[in-house]
Amino acid sequence: MEELAKKINELAEKYRDYTANNLSKLVKIKSTSMKEKEVQLELKRQMEGAGFDEVKIDGLGNVIGRIGNGKTILAIDGHMDTVDVGNMANWAFDPFSGEIKDGFVLGRGSVDQEGGPAAFVTTGRILKELGFNKDLTIYFVGSVMEEDCDGLCWKYIVEEDKIKPDFVISTEPTNLNIYRGHRGRMEINVTFKGISCHGSAPERGKNAIYMASKACLEIEKLNEHLKYDEFLGKGSVTVSEFISGSPSLCAVADYAKIHLDRRLTWGETKESAVKEIEEIVKGMDAKIEVLYYEEVAYTGLKYGMEKYFPTWKIPLDDKSVVTGINTFKALFNKEPLVDKWTFSTNGVATNGMYQIPTIGFGPGNEVMAHAPNEKTPISDLVAASAFYALYSYLIIEK
Secondary structure, rough: OOOHHHHHHHHHHOHHHHHHHHHHHHHOOEEOOOOOOHHHHHHHHHHHHOOOEEEEOOOOEEEEEOOOOOOOEEEEEEEEOOOOOOOOHHHOOOOOOOOOOOOOOEEEOOOOOOOHHHHHHHHHHHHHHHOOOOOOEEEEEEOOOOOOOOOHHHHHHHOOOOOOOOEEEOOOOOOOOOEEEEEEEEEEEEEEEOOOEEEEOOHEEEHHHHHHHHHHHHHHHHHHOOEOOOOOEOOOOEEEEEEEEEOOOOOOOOEEEEEEEEEOOOOOOOHHHHHHHHHHOOOOOOEEEEEEEEEEEOOOOOEEEEEEEEEEOOOOOOOOHHHHHHHHHHHOOOOOOOOOOOOOOOOOHHOOOOOEEEEEOOOOHHHHHHHHHHHEEEEHHHHHHHHHHHHHHHHHOO
């Protein structure tokens, strides 16, 4: 393994500029959710140029490249959609310049999350150069719509493309640490129905704002008493939107709606989270709804899922994690930090929904995700392309 690790490191370094330039090309193409077509075509060109055995775009718009044809399946996933740039005044450079400067690739998506796919294109090139012939099929997935609805792309891949891997690596940014889980989440609306009357005599009506406000104060208290997990931390809930309506500004509000961002730690479920809110609004004229996402992909396909994204974590002694640790030590001659993401990823589907062993290893620091002046170190891209290559060899060893 020592010789193989050395050779892979040498090739990853040899293709340093190739990887950086590929990421630069991706960053230059604006690719918010449902508008990924052009960046997907560019990723497909890059995979084909690297010599992948097969490259296709599925019905939802995911780019899927394949190397090998073995019975064990490894998928390496990176989403290609990005958030928008926000306030341009906060950027010190053009978010879509893709500039390569001072050892970094600059721009929106360089960290979240096109750096991972740029690295795995190089991985494919490395594997082909090494004549990879293990009993393994590797799918390299440039997925879509993750920023809008994480996991939706993998719901499509498993249920419609009928691809269910044995192992998954998410290339979301981990600062070159190995991640093995994160909290789940769900989006909940609570709608309150009041009775309007003239504002000069509010006692005649039933104010929906007051009902919603009382619920909000109780939800604030609930947040302090949610479950705690030693690895994932505490569950949380916050009110992220409050909307009300009335016949006029001289009338009691007969409508109010709050939106809850609920983060779920280990042991918390959709059912338990809804029950907590049911207890708070008991006796009120209120409706609780777990939201459903349904949008049209750039391919024209309408697809959706409930906005419940399950909590997941992989045991430290699972083969997927152990292989990751051994891969890291062989390549970089040190112990990795094994940790978790703060935010949510497609792991909510690959492991949370489908129980596929999933780990994270990606270039860039997650603190740069969705932030201005986003940039990723080229050295991280090199390390990631080497990691995915060696992991492909080691995951099928007994």
